[in-house]
Each structure stands twice: as C-alpha cells, then as structure tokens.
Amino acid sequence: MRPPPAILAPGAEVLGYTVERQLGQGGFGTVYLASNAGQPFALKLLYLPRAGERVEREVSILLKLHHPHVVSLQGYGLWPPREPRFAIIVMEYVDGRRLDLWADEENPSARRVTRVLLDVARALAATHAEGVLHRDVKEANIMVRASDGPAKLLDFGIGDYTGARDLTVDILPPATPEFRAPEAWRYFRQYARVLGARYEAGAADDLWALGVVLYWLLTGRRPFDGEDDADFIEAVLTRTPVPPHEVNERVPHALSDVCLRLLEKTPETRTPSALAVVAALEEVLRGADAAWDVPLCDAFGEDTATTESALDSVEKWMNRPRHRPRRGMRAPPEAPPTPAGATPPETTAKPRHSLRAWAVVVTALVLITTGALLLRGAAGPSGAVTLRQEVAPTDKSTQSDRAVAPNGTEAITAAVALPATLQEVAATVTTQLPEAPYLPLSSKPAKKVRSVMTRTAGMVTCTALLGCPGPQVRPPPPPEPCPVGAVKAMKERGVRTGDSHGAVFVFSSPQIIRVHEGPAQVILVGPWNDLPSNTELSGRLIVRDRVYGRLTWATTPKGDSFPVCLDLLSEEGDRGMAREPGDDSPTSARIYTTAGVKAVREFE
Incomplete structure (x- = not known):
C-alpha cells in the first residue's frame, strides 16, 4: 500500500487551490498551505485506501463544531476528480506555531x-457539549496563533462522537500512548484476553491528556516515565507525579494544584469537566500577581551557550527537581577572535563543500597552468585512482506524482565521452523492481570522476582565462523542519540522526538518469537496522547547482508506512547529488543512480 503524498510541488493546483508549501505530515496524510482568491487555507490530503473512514469521521466532526478556539472546516472533496485517490479537507489556516515549539x-x-x-x-468544553471527543489532545495538535496569541485545537482525525462506527477493532481506540489515561490502561490490563472487549473513551480521557500537556508546559518534563512500556504503564497507574511547583519553583501553587487535579488516577476524582477546568483557570488568574509574569524556565544566554561538563550534567540529572529546564532563543555561538591584521571571517552562511570538490578545483588549476588539455576527453591512465566509496551498504504521504525521465533514448552531450556502463536510461526514477536483490554499491569508474573534473575545469577555464561571465549560482534550499514524529519513528527502528546508508534511484547497473524537481523516490539497498532492504523512501528533489533530496516518508515491502527525515547524499557522502553534463535546466538534471541517505533532525 502506498503512503499519502510526501510533497506536492509549490504551484500545484488542487481543486482550485494553489499549493504554496507543506505545513505538516502524519501517518494518514499531509497538510499544505494553499491559497484561493488570495486567501490562505490549510489543505489536508488523505490517501483514501489508507485513511479509510477517518475522512468521513473528521469531516463529520468539524461540521458539528463552531468555536473560535477550534479550527474551522472550509470545504472538502475528492481528488483527482475523475479517479479519486485522495480526500481533500480544506480548513482554516492558523498562522502560528505548534504549542511545543x-x-x-x-x-x-x-x-x-x-x-x-x-x-x-x-475548545474542549464546546467539543464535549456537542457529544464529540478529541482523543488525541497533545502539544502537536494545538496551535498558538502568531498575531495575538490565542490557541486553537485541531486534528480531529481520530475523534469520536455518539453513533460513530469504530475506527479499529483493537481493545483500545486510537490515541498517543504517552497521553492515555489510567482508566484506559487499567481496562487494557483487565480485558486484554477477552474476545471483543472494547474500551470506550470519555471526556475524562481528554482532560487527563490536557493535564499531561499542562505538566510539560510548567516543568519541561512529562509527569510519568519508565524504562520500558510496562514500566511506563505502571507509573501511570500507580505513581503520584511530583507536584509541578516542587519540580519548578516558579510554578504558582494554585496552578500546580489545577494540574494535579487533572492527573488524578480515576475519572471520579479528576476535574469533572472541561467547563470546570475553565472555571478553575479563570479563578487562579484572578489571584495572579507579578510572579506570574516571570518566565517559567531559565533562558538560554551567554553563560549557557556552551555544552555543560559531563559531571555537571550527571549532577543535574540526579537532582532533576532542583533545576529548571532551559527554554527560549539560543544565544548565537561566539565567533573566535580574529588575529591582528587578519581578514575577519564572512558573516553570511555559505554552502558546504567537500574536500573532494576542493581537490578537483585545485587539480584543474594546476593542470591548466601546466598546459594540460583537460577538455580533449581522452581516457585516463590505467592506474587512475577511483574515489573511495563512503556510503556503502554495510549494515508519514506517497507521492501523487513521480519524477520521470523523458521517453525515448536521449543523446548525451557531455564534453567527455561516457563509458557504456554510464549510459542514460529513459525510465521512471521511482520504479522499484519486485524482490530486487541486494546490490553492493561499487565505486564509480575512473571516467565518471573525470567527467566531474572536466566540468569543473571547464568552468575555471571560462572564468579565469577567457573572462566569460561566471555560471549562475543557485544557493542550496533553505532550512526546513522534519515531519512530525519522524525522528522518533526512525529511532524506534534503530536509525539515529547522523547515521547514513546506501540507496539507489533504480535497481540496475550504475548509470546516469534524468530527474526533475518535485516528488521522487529512492530505494534502500540492504537492511538498515530494522529498516528492511527495498524500503521505498519518498520525498522531493530540489534542483540547484546540486540536486538535493528531502525524504520524508518510508514504506516497507510489507506496506508499513511512517515518517522519516533523510537527506539525499552523493556516493561520496556530500549533501546533494552532483549534476552530470548535458542538462543545465533549472528544473531538471542528470545524476548518477547510486546515492546515499542520512538521518537528520532537520533539513539544513
């Protein structure tokens, strides 16, 4: 089964809305910022075969709710119109940040x-009044608007209402485990082996989750933790959380008490309703003094910009309640002092270059000054050294479109004749052969390296010797956050940020292909910890002076799908793929089929 669309290119038209950029991604769909008649909207695409009844569920719920702190429904439909594969839910666009950010x-x-x-x-009081449960209250589903600060509750995809059919046949309804109430875990323990047993969530479940959110806001930590799942569930069921004002002395006692009442172990002792929570919060605000205006956590400053010593970190870990977490904008790293008479370093960010790229430039300059004819295209000496392969296989949205190569055989216009093993193929770069064998990645042939050197030398010759205009430099793409839950999903499968692995665009002999900016896939070569071989990695390509790839969704051969955050690497380990000669288009490029991927915390 294919996942929901990874990324629609900016400018794409969907049911009269123009896509501008991606806002977020989950297990069943992707949300985009789109515009219509000059007005912004949030466009949610849900892949129909995977989303199932969730589409009808979310639309039905949003039609019931009309409240200033609940995101509003603007429209819905199916797309593409003739052969629908996606449901489109158009919602109010909230210009702001997720609560955790x-x-x-x-x-x-x-x-x-x-x-x-x-x-x-x-928002919860209005929701419950309409007979609706949210069932997934957490920081990621709360937006704080940028202009004036009010919050809005969103994402009712797993919500419930009277008369709705069950979304799953599991004993517990869908929810985020860290926010499940004790009564849900208690029911699970008691009836896990009872055929047909089903836990019915209530308003008290939403209130418990609200208490977990408040506890984190006040203290920077969760009220419960454990060595493993069983230990965590035991903590939720039996352990009393440390009062927030004891964890963080800046938390007012009255607000700490409101939080603890939301975290009572049974619905009967918990705050009885969302309206009661509203009344309690309004009451404590009436008694607030100047201490309520002090930031809850220590700020990052000049004295905290450096990494703490291991001893200090251990001491703070052992005495966690005594130390407040740090929040706020990080102080910029202090620039090293400039020696007298030296030119100060540039303050603007520059794209990173690999040692190999600099070596190519230096080599080209040396050969030019000694009269070497690099543009003749002659084969290199038999003893030429090939580059060492650094990315070798040692170890939440499918795309609605594919990046494809043009039909028919295309002539190669490279300055250097390419060997037969590098001939270009007219094939879809997202194609995966069924049951493709494990293919070890070999180093590129020496003549492949020569083509890169030739292109660099040609540029140096034009700009340095003939005074031609320099090539148009297109900067790398701007930074971009990872999909929600991507880092956690990778970690659960043994892939940590900084790890890298081999991948290919097509399973075949190493060759050159043409790719286009926009949606694309690569295929994992060999297992990567708990990620099996042949896992499809979906995302988009960005064509610049190199071809950058941002992969945001993984689908295993068995059909399991989850968000990821992977940068596309060249075979040598550099970010982005080198462009081969023959295509200078700003939206397409020729690249080598062998690549790598690197797990990142955010796209640089």
Missing part, C-alpha cells in the same frame, strides 16, 4: 501558559 521558543510565563490552556479548555 511556541513554549520552547517563547519560554512563557505562568500567566501566558494559563491563558493558552484556557483557550484549549474552552
């Missing part, structure tokens, strides 16, 4: 946290 970047005071939580509690 807002808290980390703003380092809010107790007063600001309370006001935001009041908005969410009011």
